[in-house]
Amino acid sequence: MENWYFVLEMIGTAAFAVSGAMRGIEKKMDLFGVMILGMTTAVGGGIIRDMILGMTPPAAFRDPVYACTALLMSFLVFIPSVREIYARRDFFYEKLLAMMDTIGLAVFTVVGIETAMSYTAKPNLFLAVFVGVLTGTGGGVLRDLFANMRPRIFIEDFYASASLSGALVCVLMWSEFGHLVSAGAGAAVIIILRLFAVRYHWHLPHADASEKQ
Numbered sequence: 001m002e003n004w005y006f007v008l009e010m011i012g013t014a015a016f017a018v019s020g021a022m023r024g025i026e027k028k029m030d031l032f033g034v035m036i037l038g039m040t041t042a043v044g045g046g047i048i049r050d051m052i053l054g055m056t057p058p059a060a061f062r063d064p065v066y067a068c069t070a071l072l073m074s075f076l077v078f079i080p081s082v083r084e085i086y087a088r089r090d091f092f093y094e095k096l097l098a099m100m101d102t103i104g105l106a107v108f109t110v111v112g113i114e115t116a117m118s119y120t121a122k123p124n125l126f127l128a129v130f131v132g133v134l135t136g137t138g139g140g141v142l143r144d145l146f147a148n149m150r151p152r153i154f155i156e157d158f159y160a161s162a163s164l165s166g167a168l169v170c171v172l173m174w175s176e177f178g179h180l181v182s183a184g185a186g187a188a189v190i191i192i193l194r195l196f197a198v199r200y201h202w203h204l205p206h207a208d209a210s211e212k213q
Contacts, residue, residue, distance in 0.1 A: 008107050009066065009108075011103065011107055012108045014042075015101075016038075017039065021073065023143055031075070035074040037147065038070050041070075041104075042069070042070035043070060044142040045136060047138075053120065053131065098194075101159075102191055104140075108136045109132045109133060109136030112167075113167060132186075137153050140152065158193055158196075158203065162197065165189055
């Protein structure tokens, strides 16, 4: 079981690192900035999760494999020949960024739930869902703040809502169907919702400044 979640964490770490590094390149950061932004995106949510659950020091500091993987992926994304591949067309760039973000969101949401379930004496629905969503979205929020952007979870796409929906599915199925099936179902819900949101431009209602009297 632990091996499966380690593999999932590595996939999520790599995906979020690519997402963060691409955002850093978009903001014209240097190599150091790109690598730090990639690492922050990849491990930020997990650090927040571990602090909430009282797991100190956080796993990202106890085991350097996560940070090292994120730094390596960020460096690879920064290489000029690699940048040329995804920078040739804006359409491909946006699709790649959205896909990496979606994979990271799905993986870390269910990993966050598994951690909450495993390391909490009496986990409940609210705690597990909250920790899962925070783990999935936390790194992206830090990425956007470091890049001097409004966090996209508040203004763009069906993002945090997809994480919340998948987290609810995962937790509600947990006791009946077991860890792997529940995690797979939750991740699938997140990925499907995100892909449909990107494809059909789903958004939650926005506040309209023109409505002010």
